[in-house]
Amino acid sequence: MKSSMKKDALLLARRLREAGYESYLVGGCVRDALMGIRPKDYDIATSALPGEVMGLFKKTIPVGAQFGVVIVRFRGQNYEVATFREEWGYEDGRRPDGVRFTTARQDAKRRDFTINGLFYDPVEDKVIDHVGGQRDLERGVIRAIGDPDARFDEDKLRMLRAVRFYARLGFGIEKKTAAAIRQRAGEINQVSAERVGEEIGRVLTQGGAAGGIRMMDELLLLEQVLPEVKAMRGVEQPAAFHPEGDVFEHTMIMLESMKPRYGSRIEFAMAVLLHDVGKPPTFEVSDRIRFNGHASVGERMAAKIMRRLRYPNEKISIVKELVRDHLKFIDVPRMRPSTLKRFLRADHFDLHLELHRLDCLASHGDLSNYRLCRSALREMKDDVKKLRPPRLISGDDLIDMGLAPGPDFKLILTAVEDAQLEGRITTRDEALNFARDFHVPREE
Numbered sequence: 001m002k003s004s005m006k007k008d009a010l011l012l013a014r015r016l017r018e019a020g021y022e023s024y025l026v027g028g029c030v031r032d033a034l035m036g037i038r039p040k041d042y043d044i045a046t047s048a049l050p051g052e053v054m055g056l057f058k059k060t061i062p063v064g065a066q067f068g069v070v071i072v073r074f075r076g077q078n079y080e081v082a083t084f085r086e087e088w089g090y091e092d093g094r095r096p097d098g099v100r101f102t103t104a105r106q107d108a109k110r111r112d113f114t115i116n117g118l119f120y121d122p123v124e125d126k127v128i129d130h131v132g133g134q135r136d137l138e139r140g141v142i143r144a145i146g147d148p149d150a151r152f153d154e155d156k157l158r159m160l161r162a163v164r165f166y167a168r169l170g171f172g173i174e175k176k177t178a179a180a181i182r183q184r185a186g187e188i189n190q191v192s193a194e195r196v197g198e199e200i201g202r203v204l205t206q207g208g209a210a211g212g213i214r215m216m217d218e219l220l221l222l223e224q225v226l227p228e229v230k231a232m233r234g235v236e237q238p239a240a241f242h243p244e245g246d247v248f249e250h251t252m253i254m255l256e257s258m259k260p261r262y263g264s265r266i267e268f269a270m271a272v273l274l275h276d277v278g279k280p281p282t283f284e285v286s287d288r289i290r291f292n293g294h295a296s297v298g299e300r301m302a303a304k305i306m307r308r309l310r311y312p313n314e315k316i317s318i319v320k321e322l323v324r325d326h327l328k329f330i331d332v333p334r335m336r337p338s339t340l341k342r343f344l345r346a347d348h349f350d351l352h353l354e355l356h357r358l359d360c361l362a363s364h365g366d367l368s369n370y371r372l373c374r375s376a377l378r379e380m381k382d383d384v385k386k387l388r389p390p391r392l393i394s395g396d397d398l399i400d401m402g403l404a405p406g407p408d409f410k411l412i413l414t415a416v417e418d419a420q421l422e423g424r425i426t427t428r429d430e431a432l433n434f435a436r437d438f439h440v441p442r443e444e
Helices: 004-018 028-034 050-056 104-109 133-139 148-154 158-169 175-190 193-205 209-218 247-257 266-274 294-308 313-324 328-334 337-344 349-361 368-380 395-400 407-421 428-437
Strands: 023-026 043-046 060-064 069-074 077-083 085-088 098-101 118-121 126-129
Touching (some): 004 023, 004 028, 004 069, 004 077, 023 028, 028 118, 028 133, 050 060, 050 069, 126 133, 148 158, 148 175, 158 193, 158 209, 193 209, 209 247, 209 266, 247 266, 247 349, 266 294, 266 313, 266 349, 294 313, 328 337, 328 368, 337 368, 337 407, 349 368, 395 407, 395 428, 407 428
Parallel strands (some): 043 077
Antiparallel strands (some): 023 043, 023 118, 069 077, 085 098
8 A cells, every 4th residue: 555645644634633623543554553564544533523524625425424434535545534432232233323422532442452442643643542552562462442242242243353363463362352252153143244254355365364264263253154164174084195184284284375476365265265175075985085076066065155155256256166176187197188278278277276286285295287287388388379279160160061050069169179289280171171070979
C-alpha cells in the first residue's frame, strides 16, 4: 500500500482536530506500524458525529451512519471514520442492537483484542493505550479486551479472528481468551457461512497457515467449520510413501511449505488444504493401506465445502481441478506426447505443478516427475506451437467430406490434433487424409 495513504490519513485526522474534534488513527494500522509492518489501510476514530464528519469532507459515504461509521473518500482511497461509541445487545452475534456515542476510552474497551485497541495521536505524535495493548504487543500476546466472554458475545467471528492473528503474527493466545474460545466454539455456527469463509481464507493466505489450522483444531473450532479436515487426523498412510505420518500431518507440512507467491492465492491454499480430503472416506486396507478413487471423491467434497463457505464459482472450479488432477503426475513418464502436451498446457498448470512439488516434498521426496514436466516446459518455452499448434482442419472441412455434424466431430478433430502434437502430421493435406481414414471407435 502506498505510503501516501498514511500521510493522507494523518491529514484527515488533523482536519478533524482543527475543527475542534478529538481524532486518532486506530486499530490495525497502529498495531502494524508499531511492529514495523506497512498497514494495508487506515481507520480513524473521532468524537465527531457522523453528520459532522460528512459536513467536514467533500466526498463521504454513510455506510453505517447509525453505528457512527462514515467512509471518507480522499485522493482515490477510502478511509473509515468512526465516532467513539459503546455498543450493547448482540442478538445476531454480529451487529449491536444499540449504539451510544461516548469517549475514546470507552470506545477502546469495546474493541476485540488489546493489540487492536491502540490509538495514535497525529498531533502529539504518541500512542494512546487504554487497554494494555502495547504491553501485549511487546510480549506477543493476543488477549481479549476485558471479559473474553463479553467480547465473543458481541461478535462470534472474533474467535476465528484470534486464530488469524495467531497465525499471521506468530503471537500466543492468552489463557483466558483461549479457554473462552474452547468453551464457546460451537457458537461459531451462528455466524454467516460467508463471513466464516472469508476468515478461514485469511488464516490460509496471510501467513502461518499450518499454525492457524492447528490452532483451530486445538481450540475446537476446526471440527465446527471444517469437520472434513478434522477427519484427516489419525488417518494412517502407507509408510513407504508417507513416512511423515497421517493425512493431517502430511497436509500441515504442505501448508508450512507454501511459498507466498502461491500461498497468498486462496484457490491454491484451499487446494493444498483439501487435496487429500477424500482420503478418510476412501480408506481401506487390502494388501496395504489404499485410498482408491480419493482424488475424484475429494474433488466433490472440496466443491461442497467451498460452496458451503460461499466462495465464488471461479475459485471453486480451480480448486476442483487441482484436487481432481493432483495424482495425474504419477502417469507423466508413461503419457503419450499428445497427452503430456495437453496436460502441460492446462489452465493454471503452474498451480498444478506447485501443488505436486509440495505433495512430493511432504511425503516420499521424489521430484522426478516434477523435474520432467519442468524440463518439457523449458524445451517448449520458445515455441508455443509445440503446445498449441494452429488447427489444420475444422468442422467445416468434415462437412465438406460429407460427414454429418455430431458427437463424432469432436472425436475426429481431437484425434487429428493428437497426431499433430505427436508430429505424425504437419500439413493440412495430411490432416484431411488422416480424418478420411479415421475410424470412430464404437461400443460393441
